[in-house]
Structure formats: structure tokens, C-alpha cells
Amino acid sequence: MRETVTAKDVAKLAGVSQSSVSRVYFEGATVSEKTKKRVLDAAEELGYRPNVYARSLITNQSNIIGLVMKGVQNPFYAQVLKRFSSIFKQHGYSILFVYTNNDEIQQEDVETLLNYNVAGVVVTDATMLFSVGEEFKKNHIPLVFFNRKPNTGSFYSVCCNNIDGSRSIAHYLLSKGASELVLITGNVHTSTSIEREKGFCEVLDQQKVSYRKYNSDYTYEGGYQTAMTVLEEKRLPSAFFVANDIMAFGVIDALRKNDVRIPEDTKVVGFDNIAMASWPAYELTTWEQPIEEMIEETVNYLLEEIASYTGFVQDIEVDGKFMERKTT
């Protein structure tokens, strides 16, 4: 066991009670100036560090935000992690990073978040059982689904306008003369993939334009393999709408490997506008997710609910925008 200096040691040296030591360090507690000085002098002499655990036990709050993430290797989420960490730090919060290797948050992850008495939770690319979510509500811990929209309507969520975005992409491709199209989805149970498919197909159905749909998984390798499958069928579409950028890079690389020229022979549109989309290697036409605004909405909500819990929920949609580059 470590020999850390405790409040007990400080109390002993200062000749005061342990609760006096606590009162010096926690806001709102009254203590005489004389006692305060004795405690601070003793603390300095011993190198005492009032610890967040003691503080948490007394105030019943922590300065930890739980961030649940699966796809940290997708540059979109790496950027999201960086921005959340940076902004929460400015507000005095630390990040408990919970990596989940399942699409659904596991019970052990929830236990971790509850055990650390997190002040709030951001869930990015993961889903959660209804019963699991209830545990956070019961403990008055605000939770935001970021870039995911739960069906239940029982949690705050922040997304971009996926349906409008994919409708715009469909209209754009039709305006470019696209006739037969291919849609490559992300993981089929995710709200982003469902919405991007919905908006895109709705427009094509209305305009009676034929398309084929292939389910993939939001990874580069998935995009590459799916494009290879499309190519094996010997029916090259006039354009591909790929549900995120990283898959679109896989599609582009597979097409190039097969000497399909972009945008002459076929076109490719992604979704996200990650930094790589503007790299000369890809110059991908895509839909920009407004990450900064999405993060701002998330942080503001959490800070307000942490200050005064209301349990208020809403599905927030922030407008993204079309980015035309050289793949169309």
C-alpha cells in the first residue's frame, strides 16, 4: 500500500479533527480562519493533496465525463475524441475513456461509469439496451448519444441532418446525370446508416431511378471488399453513394485497382468530410458533418444538466453541408 499523506496525518499535525481538515478543502463548509491556517500549514509541511475521491464522497459529484467509443480508428472519431477532451478540460472535466468492442455497450462498461460516479456520459458509436440506460437516469447522470439517435426517445441525442444530407446527395447525383446507382451502407442497425439510406432511397424511389444496395460496416476494408463485389458483377453503376468517408476511400482504391476512372467512368460520394477527404490522394465529394457545432451542443447540454439535473431530452440535428470535390 502506498504511503500517501492522508487527511488524518494533516489533522494530527495541525492538532484539529479530520472533519476540520475536510471542511477546509470543500467549498461551502465553514471553518475558522485560525483552524484554516493551521490545516494549510500542516498540509504544506506534509505535502498533503486533498483527493478527488474524498471530495466526491462528500459532494457526491465527480469531475469525470465518461466517453464511450468503438471506432477510434476511424479518423472521424479520433477527431471527436480530441475535441471533446480538449473542451471538457477547459471546463475542468477529465475524460474516462471507455472503449467498447461491441456495437452495444456491455454491462461491465456501464458498471465502470456508475462506479466512478461520472458527472455525465457521451456515447458515440454504440447502442445501449433500454434497461441499461435507465440506470443512468435513476442516478441522475445526464447522457448524450453523439452521432447516434436511439429509438426510444428517452435520451438526448446530437446528430447532423443525415436524411437531408443524403437527399441532397441523391439530388446532386441525379443532376449530374446518374441513372443506375449503388448505395453502400454502414452497419445496418446504426441510426446514421438507416437515415442516410432513407434519405437517399426516398429521392431515388420518387424519381423512379434504379439502384442496388450493399450492406457494409463503416470500415476501409469493408468499403474495399464491397466495391470488389460490385465490380465482379460486371455492372458498373454511374455513381456510388458510400455511407462514410473511410469506406469511400476503400471503394475508390478498389475502383482504381481495377482501372475504373473516377469521375469519368463512375462517381463516388462519401459522408463525414474527415480531413483525409481533402487529401490529393482522394479529393472526395462528401457531406460535411459539423463536428464543432455537434460537440458544442453536446457539451452545453451536459454542463447544464450537471449543474441542475432536469432529465430533459431532445433529438438535436445540426445542419451539415455538401462538399464538392473531384470524385464527382
Added chain:
Amino acid sequence: MRETVTAKDVAKLAGVSQSSVSRVYFEGATVSEKTKKRVLDAAEELGYRPNVYARSLITNQSNIIGLVMKGVQNPFYAQVLKRFSSIFKQHGYSILFVYTNNDEIQQEDVETLLNYNVAGVVVTDATMLFSVGEEFKKNHIPLVFFNRKPNTGSFYSVCCNNIDGSRSIAHYLLSKGASELVLITGNVHTSTSIEREKGFCEVLDQQKVSYRKYNSDYTYEGGYQTAMTVLEEKRLPSAFFVANDIMAFGVIDALRKNDVRIPEDTKVVGFDNIAMASWPAYELTTWEQPIEEMIEETVNYLLEEIASYTGFVQDIEVDGKFMERKTT
């Protein structure tokens, strides 16, 4: 303030003292079977969750590993984060993610780690003042520099064999007939950049082969801009050694933008072997950092030092390997 169930509530319902409640939940404490049953029944009725803060106060330990990282947008570090999170989770540890936007760890980051009484710390792409490091030692908190080697010899570090790797790259390029070369470094104060430069230049100096050196910053944009600068000088080298993969992609894109053919007109070698290096868009020749073994060395050391602190330090080097692809 949240209305969470506390040990006090449980004690009241069970008709026992608060310290009896504590003793039920913390290992090694003795309590009668009768008291234990009353406490557990009351806890279940109230939905009491014994919290890690109370546990930490009593045992003076936490199950948190602090992970300090700057370049989360470099896929190398995104992969490192994913693997550390996954492996530490298997060992029952959570990750406190400390994003630092400076090369040197800031005092506020250190305060955060100490305040949470972390069990151990992994510092990836950041440096630390000697005096700051002493604070961890004083508190018997083991710390590993991952992919960085501090000069002081006072901390454990885990790297790949950067000098051997860059020597091998120099020998390889010479065997390919390279004569005039360009070296593009990462951030000049980092041990990885210093060592990669050292091994590379040592071989070229011995063989009396001329080279030019350009300092850059380990980012795609840095690699792109530096290559543009090289091209403006109208002296195309026979090969580029670029100190990491993500910069090498920037170099390749800049060369292609200027219709320089790779590997016909010039060659490019990176360092890291991140997943993207094998993408058809790049097929980059590079030096593979053995991430899995590096992480294993780091985790094993930390777990041993957490179990029984000795303060033992060593600079570990794990052998990487050369990956020949189509840019050479």
C-alpha cells in the same frame, strides 16, 4: 446535488454503523455473517452501489491508468489507444484519457493524474520536466514512456529499435542505388525523430553519400509542405526517408501532384507501418513498429509495479521489421 444512495442510508436501514457497511464491501475487513446479511439486504433494497471513491480512500489505490496522448489524430496513436484500452480493461483497469496539446505535459495534466490517484501512467507522444516526473516517483506511481525515450534515465521506456530501423532503411536505399537523399524529420526534440535521424545519417556519413535534411512535424500537412519546399528547389533526390508514415503520405501526395513518378523518379520510405501504409493508394515501404509487443512490455511492467512498487527503470527496445512495398 444528486440523491444517490449512500453508505449512511444503508447503515440506517440495516441498523448498523457506517463502518460496518464499509467493512462488508472492502476486502480483508472482518464483519459478522449476521451484520453482513443485514447490510446486503438493506443495500439491495435501496439499490446501493459501493463506490470506487470510498474504496480508493480506504485502500489508497485506484483502478485507473492515466494515458497521456497528443497525436490522437495520427492513426498510429489511435491504434495504440484502442489496444491499451482493450488490454487494460481485461485486467480490470479503466483509462483516464489525458489529451495534451503541448509537446510537454502541463502541470494541470499532472495534477489531474495525481488527484485521481492513478495506479499507473502511460505517456505516449509527450515529454515531461524532470521535476514533474519526480512527483510520480514520490507517490510511487509507476510511469512508462511509450514510443518516447526520456534523456534522464529515470523512467521506464518502451520503443522500437529506431536507430537499427533507420540504419536498415539507409542500407536498403543505398543497395537500390540511391545517391543524393532527403531526410524529413519529425518534431526535432522527440527521441524518435532524433534516433531515426541518427541511424540514417550515420550510415550515409560512413558511406560518404550526400543528403539534405528538412525538419517537419509528424503530420500529413507537414510532410506535404516539406515536399513542396524540396520540389521548389528543383533538385529531386533519388529517395526520401520520412520519419513517420503519415508525413510520408503527404510527401507522396505532393510528389504526385507535381507529376513525380514513384518509384521511377524518386523513392519514398516511411516509419510505423500503420494500416494505411498497405492501402492501394500508397503501398508504402516502411519500418514496422511492433505495437503489440511494445504494448505488452508496457502493460506487464505497469501491472508488476502496481502490485509491488520497486521504482525499477529500464529502456526497452523491441525489434521492428522492414516492410518493402511499391514506393521503392
